[in-house]
Amino acid sequence: MADRTPGARIHDFAEVDSGLTPEEAITEAERCLSCKKPACVQGCPVEIDIPAFLSSVAVGDFLAAARTIRENNLLPAICGRVCPQEVQCEGECILGGKETPVRIGELERFVADYERGQGMAVPEVAGPTWKRVAVVGSGPAGLTAAAELARLGHEVTVYESLHEPGGVLVYGIPEFRLPKEIVRAEIDLLREMGVKILTDQLAGASITVPELLEYDAVFIGTGAGLPYFMGIPGEQLPGVYSANEFLTRVNLMHADRFPEYDTPVRHAARVVVAGGGNVAMDAARVARRLGARVSLVYRRREEDLPARRAEVVRAREEGVEFVLCANPVRVLGDQSVTGVECQRMEMCELDLSGRPEPAPVPGSFFVIDADMFIEAIGQGPNPLLIRKLEGITYGRRGNIEVDDEGRSPLPRVYAAGDVATGAATVILAMGGAKKAARAIDRMLRDTDPEQA
Amino acid sequence: MYRVAESEELADRIFLQWIQAPHVARNARAGQFLIVRIDDHGERVPLTISAVDGDLVRIVFMAVGKTTRQLSTLRRGDSVRDVVGPLGRPSDIRRYGTVAVVGGGAGIASTPIIARAAAEAGNHVIGIIGARNAGLLILEEEMRGICDELHVATDDGSRGRHGFAADVLKDVMARQKIDCAWVIGPAIMMKVTSEATRRAGVRTFVSLNPIMVDGTGMCGSCRVTVGGLTRFACVDGPEFDAHLVNFDLLMQRQRTYPEEERLSLERYQEHTCRCQEGDHRG
Ligand SMILES: Cc1cc2nc3c(=O)[nH]c(=O)nc-3n(C[C@H](O)[C@H](O)[C@H](O)COP(=O)(O)OP(=O)(O)OC[C@H]3O[C@@H](n4cnc5c(N)ncnc54)[C@H](O)[C@@H]3O)c2cc1C
Ligand SMILES: Cc1cc2nc3c(=O)[nH]c(=O)nc-3n(C[C@H](O)[C@H](O)[C@H](O)COP(=O)(O)OP(=O)(O)OC[C@H]3O[C@@H](n4cnc5c(N)ncnc54)[C@H](O)[C@@H]3O)c2cc1C
Ligand code: SF4
Ligand code: SF4
Numbered sequence: 001m002a003d004r005t006p007g008a009r010i011h012d013f014a015e016v017d018s019g020l021t022p023e024e025a026i027t028e029a030e031r032c033l034s035c036k037k038p039a040c041v042q043g044c045p046v047e048i049d050i051p052a053f054l055s056s057v058a059v060g061d062f063l064a065a066a067r068t069i070r071e072n073n074l075l076p077a078i079c080g081r082v083c084p085q086e087v088q089c090e091g092e093c094i095l096g097g098k099e100t101p102v103r104i105g106e107l108e109r110f111v112a113d114y115e116r117g118q119g120m121a122v123p124e125v126a127g128p129t130w131k132r133v134a135v136v137g138s139g140p141a142g143l144t145a146a147a148e149l150a151r152l153g154h155e156v157t158v159y160e161s162l163h164e165p166g167g168v169l170v171y172g173i174p175e176f177r178l179p180k181e182i183v184r185a186e187i188d189l190l191r192e193m194g195v196k197i198l199t200d201q202l203a204g205a206s207i208t209v210p211e212l213l214e215y216d217a218v219f220i221g222t223g224a225g226l227p228y229f230m231g232i233p234g235e236q237l238p239g240v241y242s243a244n245e246f247l248t249r250v251n252l253m254h255a256d257r258f259p260e261y262d263t264p265v266r267h268a269a270r271v272v273v274a275g276g277g278n279v280a281m282d283a284a285r286v287a288r289r290l291g292a293r294v295s296l297v298y299r300r301r302e303e304d305l306p307a308r309r310a311e312v313v314r315a316r317e318e319g320v321e322f323v324l325c326a327n328p329v330r331v332l333g334d335q336s337v338t339g340v341e342c343q344r345m346e347m348c349e350l351d352l353s354g355r356p357e358p359a360p361v362p363g364s365f366f367v368i369d370a371d372m373f374i375e376a377i378g379q380g381p382n383p384l385l386i387r388k389l390e391g392i393t394y395g396r397r398g399n400i401e402v403d404d405e406g407r408s409p410l411p412r413v414y415a416a417g418d419v420a421t422g423a424a425t426v427i428l429a430m431g432g433a434k435k436a437a438r439a440i441d442r443m444l445r446d447t448d449p450e451q452a
Numbered sequence: 453m454y455r456v457a458e459s460e461e462l463a464d465r466i467f468l469q470w471i472q473a474p475h476v477a478r479n480a481r482a483g484q485f486l487i488v489r490i491d492d493h494g495e496r497v498p499l500t501i502s503a504v505d506g507d508l509v510r511i512v513f514m515a516v517g518k519t520t521r522q523l524s525t526l527r528r529g530d531s532v533r534d535v536v537g538p539l540g541r542p543s544d545i546r547r548y549g550t551v552a553v554v555g556g557g558a559g560i561a562s563t564p565i566i567a568r569a570a571a572e573a574g575n576h577v578i579g580i581i582g583a584r585n586a587g588l589l590i591l592e593e594e595m596r597g598i599c600d601e602l603h604v605a606t607d608d609g610s611r612g613r614h615g616f617a618a619d620v621l622k623d624v625m626a627r628q629k630i631d632c633a634w635v636i637g638p639a640i641m642m643k644v645t646s647e648a649t650r651r652a653g654v655r656t657f658v659s660l661n662p663i664m665v666d667g668t669g670m671c672g673s674c675r676v677t678v679g680g681l682t683r684f685a686c687v688d689g690p691e692f693d694a695h696l697v698n699f700d701l702l703m704q705r706q707r708t709y710p711e712e713e714r715l716s717l718e719r720y721q722e723h724t725c726r727c728q729e730g731d732h733r734g
């Protein structure tokens with residue numbers, strides 16, 4: 001890793017990892033054994049031909065490597081940065097047994113950055129099919145579906161309710177992990193492929209469900225943006241935020257640069273973050289950069305933290321204090337947050353996922369002084385649009401039920417990404433969206449007598 | 453970009469603008485709102501959709517802070533960067549019988565569209581509008597045209613009845629049976645007025661105005677406590693059953709950023725003063 005020092009990075013939002021040099025990339029790629037049956041590919045949800053791209057890197061042909069990656073992944077600069085590689089491609093790499101696995105993610109990122117530096121070529125687009133597809137949401141799922149459908153010659157219109165496309169990539173994941181300029185470059189490419197991206201358009205309101213259904217097909221990629229709250233006393237106090245609100249204020253609205261930007265965020269001296277996933281780490285690290293002392297409270301053990309390992313390490317390096325096996329039970333304060341009361345948890349018998357179930361230890365209450373409390377305990381699909389789709393069925397987490405090609409019970413309506421899986425990952429959203437786009441393509445060609 | 457088609461100062465610090473936003477106008481209904489962002493540095497501020505005409509939506513707002521002041525300087529032909537909407541659930545308009553639509557201060561902005569929808573649904577509509585003084589009373593003629601009867605109150609008695617809109621409503625309720633009421637204005641006015649309708653057993657809607665960011669259910673900034681449950685005003689509201697709303701928590705959350713609001717405004721005013729002195733010209 002080529003991380004900037006924690007001391008330097010907690011004072012700005014510039015990228016933490018400054019990436020590999022060409023020499024480092026070549027040396028690292030040379031470690032690959034070019035396995036006949038590459039295990040790494042099985043760990044990649046979009047099945048990038050990893051040994052092929054690595055062998056191009058090893059000989060210094062970075063653009064050839066980029067072409068190989070792009071056959072299967074349209075957002076490599078993003079995935080190279082945010083994929084949980086340790087449980088995906090790198091987790092499967094054969095070298096992982098004896099030594100360390102090939103740093104596939106970093107190499108993917110290197111190749112994508114190199115390609116962008118050379119000016120990206122607009123992907124070829126097939127001749128027009130004269131079919132119109134509406135894509136709702138412009139997160140990784142929507143962007144992937146749009147790119148894939150455009151490439152196959154369909155006319156694609158993306159509806160995005162925020163003023164900037166990108167979904168979690170722009171409002172959630174902070175600049176220091178994923179520079180927004182990268183997301184913008186990918187989106188510009190989509191526009192050049194002829195995709196129409198309409199911002200400020202809330203599907204289900206600005207455009208109604210019957211209007212959406214006038215398209216030949218509809219792809220729903222509205223994500224899982226609805227934040228859950230813990231439901232503990234004191235939650236309504238000023239100074240209590242969902243991680244979504246806190247991150248949106250800073251990432252999308254640039255509240256870190258208030259008053260140059262109009263949107264404010266509280267300037268807190270002491271912040272408590274509840275949760276242990278990527279979202280919690282991001283919130284904690286952003287709060288650090290705004291100058292606060294930060295405690296992250298998680299109800300299970302260190303090894304249970306669902307966040308990416310590398311981000312946990314970085315959060316700790318940056319001075320985030322981890323309070324493990326503890327759970328907030330009450331927010332204290334009269335007019336505003338003054339502290340968070342927590343309770344110790346002990347690990348009892350295993351739950352369904354094989355992790356020990358945390359249970360509160362009676363009487364073990366303690367208070368962490370704080371003037372801000374951020375809840376990052378998960379989020380679910382936003383019901384706004386999907387509850388208006390008559391004929392759709394829902395899973396346990398409020399997600400849309402679809403088959404493995406993204407087909408919903410409603411004819412011509414497909415979905416993928418967090419709205420279908422519940423909060424998951426960028427690459428799973430992209431993998432699902434690609435399958436759905438292909439299924440949409442087949443459906444559109446089948447229903448057209450002239451092209452059958 | 454969305455063009456400002458018309459801009460007018462209705463009363464001291466209260467402005468009316470028509471903005472061209474076809475995607476909002478097309479499906480907007482009474483009780484919904486929109487979000488405006490003036491420019492790339494701007495905040496997303498929620499404003500009620502006060503009327504619709506073809507491609508145009510009307511907003512009526514009080515210039516209280518940085519964003520609303522900046523908005524108030526826009527003239528016909530200027531434009532704003534973003535308009536999102538229609539947001540929130542439409543008012544629950546039905547044939548109730550006799551309906552009172554009560555507006556206080558800038559909250560009067562929301563009343564014509566509701567009163568009109570209620571009238572069209574076959575209700576007998578009683579309008580009640582109140583402001584601090586006659587100079588701040590807005591949309592009176594329009595409301596008079598829509599409502600079957602209109603009552604006016606001012607805090608200082610400079611026009612209509614001397615007192616609050618709530619007092620007028622109490623009188624009306626004492627005289628006749630009201631089946632349903634809408635009460636829209638500052639949180640404290642809604643709180644006090646809905647206490648009166650609670651005692652009279654009149655079903656009442658209020659339109660809540662917590663601080664918002666996205667307006668689509670994504671951030672939870674707008675959460676309010678209604679009937680003991682946490683609800684998001686931008687998607688579950690903004691209208692709620694007045695008698696279940698915890699107004700004290702709403703008012704407390706509205707005061708999350710007093711320092712920042714002051715700073716933002718001061719900085720804006722300093723900047724506009726310098727502009728007027730010519731710094732930014734030529
Ligand atoms: C803070 C944070 C950090 C994360 N870190 C990682 C990480 O490191 N690695 C990783 O793999 N994953 C990470 N994730 C998860 C990952 O970002 C998501 O799984 C992924 O973004 C899901 O993509 P999506 O396209 O389904 O939805 P989203 O990215 O949520 O995009 C949905 C889009 O739809 C729009 N939308 C919603 N409703 C409507 C509507 N009715 N009309 C119009 N538009 C609408 C939304 O505004 C949004 O832009 C993180 C998530 C968060 C919140
Ligand atoms: C659904 C809804 C409909 C509204 N309709 C109208 C309307 O028709 N006319 C009107 O004059 N006002 C309306 N408001 C209030 C209006 O949004 C605020 O007055 C405006 O945001 C103030 O911005 P500012 O920068 O000028 O002032 P600021 O200096 O930011 O704040 C001044 C006051 O406005 C409140 N406020 C600040 N930011 C927000 C925000 N993002 N959302 C809500 N309140 C905020 C603050 O609590 C403070 O009391 C509505 C609010 C909501 C939630
Ligand atoms: S897309 Fe993600 S999982 Fe696939 S190779 Fe790249 S980093 Fe690994
Ligand atoms: S499993 Fe590891 S060594 Fe084998 S091809 Fe993949 S990256 Fe190379």
Ligand code: FES
Pocket residue numbers: 663664665666667668669670671672673674675684685686687
């Ligand atoms: S304003 Fe963000 S959820 Fe309502």
